[in-house]
Amino acid sequence: xxxxxxxxxxxxLAPAIVFSGLAVAGAYSPDPGQALIIRFAHTATIFLLITLxxxxxxxxxxxRPVIRFSRMAGLFCFFYALxxxxxxxxxxxxxxxxxxxxxLAKRPYVYVGMAAFVILALMAVxxxxxxxxxxxxxxxxxxxxxxxxxxxxxxxILWVARSDVWWTVIYGTIGTLLLAWRARLHWLxxxxxxxxxxxx
Numbered sequence: 001x002x003x004x005x006x007x008x009x010x011x012x013l014a015p016a017i018v019f020s021g022l023a024v025a026g027a028y029s030p031d032p033g034q035a036l037i038i039r040f041a042h043t044a045t046i047f048l049l050i051t052l053x054x055x056x057x058x059x060x061x062x063x064r065p066v067i068r069f070s071r072m073a074g075l076f077c078f079f080y081a082l083x084x085x086x087x088x089x090x091x092x093x094x095x096x097x098x099x100x101x102x103x104l105a106k107r108p109y110v111y112v113g114m115a116a117f118v119i120l121a122l123m124a125v126x127x128x129x130x131x132x133x134x135x136x137x138x139x140x141x142x143x144x145x146x147x148x149x150x151x152x153x154x155x156x157i158l159w160v161a162r163s164d165v166w167w168t169v170i171y172g173t174i175g176t177l178l179l180a181w182r183a184r185l186h187w188l189x190x191x192x193x194x195x196x197x198x199x200x
Contacts, residue, residue: 001065001068005068005069005072008069008072009072012047012072012073012076013076015039015043015080016040016043016079016080016083019035019036019039019040019043020036023035023036033087033090033091033092034091036083036087036091037084037087037088037091037092040080040081040083040084040087041080041081041084041157042157042167043080044077044078044079044080044081044083044084044120044153045153045154045157045171047073047074047076047077047080048074048077048120048146048149048150048153049150049171049174049175049178050073050077051070051073051074051077051146052146052147052150052175052178053174053178054066054067054069054070054073055067055070056178056181071127074123074124074127074146075124075127077120078120078121078123078124081116081117081120082117082121085113085117108159109155109156109159109160112152112155112156112159113152113153113156115152116149116152116153116156119145119146119148119149119152120146120149122142122145123143123145123146123149126139126142126143147178147179147182150175150178150179151175153171154168154171154172154175157171158172
């Protein structure tokens with residue numbers, strides 16, 4: 001299992017290395033910054049969908065062990081979201097707060113992206129067992145915000161893409177299926193509790 005985790009870790013890290021290497025090599029000219037911003041955004045979204053998909057997959061026969069990779073996938077989602085944000089700051093604002101404020105005023109979709117980024121950061125910080133023990137039942141409630149982050153990210157990408165909505169349709173379809181699965185699971189749980197509490 002250790003070797004498998006190491007393989008998954010290196011495979012998850014590979015996009016960051018490949019994208020950065022191609023940018024340095026000039027493959028993304030004339031605007032390598034924009035290319036990195038887009039690629040990191042899509043990679044973060046894919047990792048978020050993978051993270052949310054692992055629990056449904058784990059319910060299938062023989063695939064229960066995949067749930068062990070959910071925390072790693074979630075942390076890589078935040079990692080690529082962070083790279084996306086840093087690339088945006090570096091290439092669009094030059095890390096200047098005044099330009100960032102101007103961008104916020106001109107492009108409201110930045111607010112949506114920032115809201116999703118804050119949620120992902122919160123998920124990453126509280127992903128440890130120590131936080132699970134400290135927050136107890138509130139931990140699960142807090143981490144359900146990840147579905148809100150998914151919605152915000154899809155809206156953010158759609159808002160940015162405008163006419164090129166192909167990837168947004170794919171992400172939205174997968175996200176809708178995952179949300180429907182979660183809603184069904186919640187409904188079945190509530191129905192089971194109601195049945196147990198029903199007087200004989």
